[in-house]
Amino acid sequence: MDALQPDEIEAIHTATLRILSEIGVILEQPEARTLLTAAGATISAQNRVLIPPQLVEWALAQCPPTLSTRGRGGTTVTLGDGSLRWHNLGGARDVFDPATTQIRAATVQDVCTAAQILDALENCTCVTPFFTPQDVPGELMGLAMYRHTLPHTTKPVYGPGVQTARETQYFVRMAEVLGNPSEVTMMAISPVSPLNFPAHLVEAMMEAARSGLPFGALPCPTAGATAPLTISGAIAQQNAEVLASIVLVQLVKPGLPVLYCGRLAMMEPRTGVSVWGGVELGLASAGTVAMGHRYRLPVNVYGFSTNSHTLDLQNGFERAINALIPALAGADELSGIGEMDAGVASSFAQMVIDNELAASIHRTLRGFSTDAEALAVEVIASAMNTTRNFLGQKHTRNHLKSGEILLTRLAERGTWGEWEKRGRGSLATRAQAEADRLIAEHHVPPLEPAQESALDEIMSAAHKELVR
Amino acid sequence: MSKELFDAMRQSIIDGDPELAAELAQKAVELGIDPIEVLNQGFVPGVSYVGEQFGLGEMFLPELVVAGEAMKAAVAVLEPEFTRRGTERQILGRVVIGTIEGDIHEIGKSLVATMLSASGFQVYDMGVDVPIMTFIEKAREVKADIIGISALLTTTMVRQKDVIEALEDNGMRGQVKVMVGGAPVTQSWAKEIGADGYSEDAVGAVVIAKTMMGAA
Incomplete structure (x- = not known):
């Protein structure tokens, strides 16, 4: 599916170059300014940094076409190889319990449990530290999220939301416990829309780049509030924010692997907050994919995304539409496994449901074949000459095995009577039971004792320095 | 005419x-x-x-x-x-507002400031990344009735509590009402830290502020 035609992509690209070279970005961190101006950027009358098209083109030419991370289990995930990958929502505040339909504040234990469940879900390729644990001081929250995710998954673990250079350094030290930080993790940083790069974020970006961490440029504009209300205008601004980030990190470390990320959502016109469930989000994500691919970069956008507070119909249709559109547009990685309530909450049942939904989206992307084997004229002849049905045909068994029909585990496909006999359970109750089973049964190989103590030491040093 | x-x-x-x-x-x-x-x-x-x-x-x-x-x-x-x-514009109250230290997200706070100001409050917008003591000093200087504290990040939200504690330490808690807001902030968080008011959006914030001033 092409969300944008080639001439539309060029129009957005041209608009982006104008934003960067004529309007500029707010960026006052002295070291970064010096780097940028030495490379050809200039300072506007409004004290913004103007980035010329040649510098943007230079930076894009430095970016490799793929980005890889390796889990401690040994699996390497490469984004940009043409297949679709998934990771979970990062940074949810609350845990939703489908049984009571109540929420509670997330704790460190929930960070661990989420990682364990995500480790078990085959469609979750990389794990982002899930919850913001409220039993940890604010200054340590991001680092604690990463620390407590590591022991509970062998998949690649992405960095937490990091705000400063010091936090970045502690994060890199923890990654070193697993291996070379540039191989075992990646880190995303969000400039503040519109076009604002505060000093502490710039310092974190530069620190990450110096450490060779694969870098995700992750603006989160809200169309109508912190970006133009029109989707194309907001994509152009978001593109400028991504490209400015890329220019900066490539100046620090030429050749650094970069992930083109976008989190563009529309404004709720009555409250001003971001709408995560509206279908415009899926459209904007598809447009974002088209822009990132114009630059031959792997693209990561919102996938599963809803405003719904519970596991209801709204939740289901919003997340399905919002994931399917960018998936069809060719996204390299979708976020959002487990997301609920505009990213504020999650439930373990939701994570399990999303694993199944992701399978349906993969099935959609796979489409169906029209070769002679699939067209099956000989098989039709054979059936017509014998039983006049296809149940006994070898062709049927072969293609059942090769996945022509996606077998679901949680979706109800029985009759009314069978469903009644099983106690009339809903998808949510089946998903919760599956989550409970995974918590009880899914074993994750632990870290080495030396790794555990190394992580504890780093956390305790961070505590001493960062917590007031 | x-x-x-x-x-x-x-x-x-x-x-x-x-x-x-x-x-x-x-x-x-x-x-x-x-x-x-x-x-x-x-x-x-x-x-x-x-x-x-x-x-x-x-x-x-x-x-x-x-x-x-x-x-x-x-x-x-x-x-x-x-x-x-030699007369004065009738104002509903004086509000010192800002985004908490460590957080540079502006729009929610600015919306609330605009709405309060349009509704008849005298608003002192301290901007973003506002140190705790700046809230306190400004509130003392202008004899604020209300302090409004915004936070977008869960990691900075925890500092809203520090402003309330600083008000207590400075013996001002009795004179100043505190309202909190921002994406991660909830009613139960507001209650936990002892804030006087919370709203999910800018229009609700005006209602809360008016109630605080007995003008709703």
Whole structure:
């Protein structure tokens, strides 16, 4: 599916170059300014940094076409190889319990449990530290999220939301416990829309780049509030924010692997907050994919995304539409496994449901074949000459095995009577039971004792320095 | 004459036209009309209308914001006239507002400031990344009735509590109400840290602030 035609992509690209070279970005961190101006950027009358098209083109030419991370289990995930990958929502505040339909504040234990469940879900390729644990001081929250995710998954673990250079350094030290930080993790940083790069974020970006961490440029504009209300205008601004980030990190470390990320959502016109469930989000994500691919970069956008507070119909249709559109547009990685309530909450049942939904989206992307084997004229002849049905045909068994029909585990496909006999359970109750089973049964190989103590030491040093 | 002028003022607010609102306010000053009358019969009915339409779902936040801007422009023109006459604009209360230290997210806080200001509060917007003691010092300086603290990040939200503690340490907690807001903030968080008010959005914040001042 092409969300944008080639001439539309060029129009957005041209608009982006104008934003960067004529309007500029707010960026006052002295070291970064010096780097940028030495490379050809200039300072506007409004004290913004103007980035010329040649510098943007230079930076894009430095970016490799793929980005890889390796889990401690040994699996390497490469984004940009043409297949679709998934990771979970990062940074949810609350845990939703489908049984009571109540929420509670997330704790460190929930960070661990989420990682364990995500480790078990085959469609979750990389794990982002899930919850913001409220039993940890604010200054340590991001680092604690990463620390407590590591022991509970062998998949690649992405960095937490990091705000400063010091936090970045502690994060890199923890990654070193697993291996070379540039191989075992990646880190995303969000400039503040519109076009604002505060000093502490710039310092974190530069620190990450110096450490060779694969870098995700992750603006989160809200169309109508912190970006133009029109989707194309907001994509152009978001593109400028991504490209400015890329220019900066490539100046620090030429050749650094970069992930083109976008989190563009529309404004709720009555409250001003971001709408995560509206279908415009899926459209904007598809447009974002088209822009990132114009630059031959792997693209990561919102996938599963809803405003719904519970596991209801709204939740289901919003997340399905919002994931399917960018998936069809060719996204390299979708976020959002487990997301609920505009990213504020999650439930373990939701994570399990999303694993199944992701399978349906993969099935959609796979489409169906029209070769002679699939067209099956000989098989039709054979059936017509014998039983006049296809149940006994070898062709049927072969293609059942090769996945022509996606077998679901949680979706109800029985009759009314069978469903009644099983106690009339809903998808949510089946998903919760599956989550409970995974918590009880899914074993994750632990870290080495030396790794555990190394992580504890780093956390305790961070505590001493960062917590007031 | 006044009736026509007042109608035009009302409309300038509804249309969100700051230039026209300022021009009409200037005209009223030149005609020697009492600024209290100008506000109450000209501009405030415009703000009330926009508020009502918003409540009915007929108008949206962007329209509220431009109405607020128009109101601000009118008040700026009328202020010197109040001073000259030795009278004061009737205000509902004084609010010191800002985004907490460590957090540079601006829009939610600015919306609340605009809405409060349009609704008759005197607002001191301290911007973003505001140190805890800056809230306290400004509140003392302007004899604030309310402090509003915004936070977008879960990691910075925890510092809202520090402002309340600092108010207590400085013996000011009894005189100043505290309202908190921002994406991760909830009613239960507000309650836990001992804040006096919380709202999910800017329009709700005005209702809370008015209730705090006994003006709802």
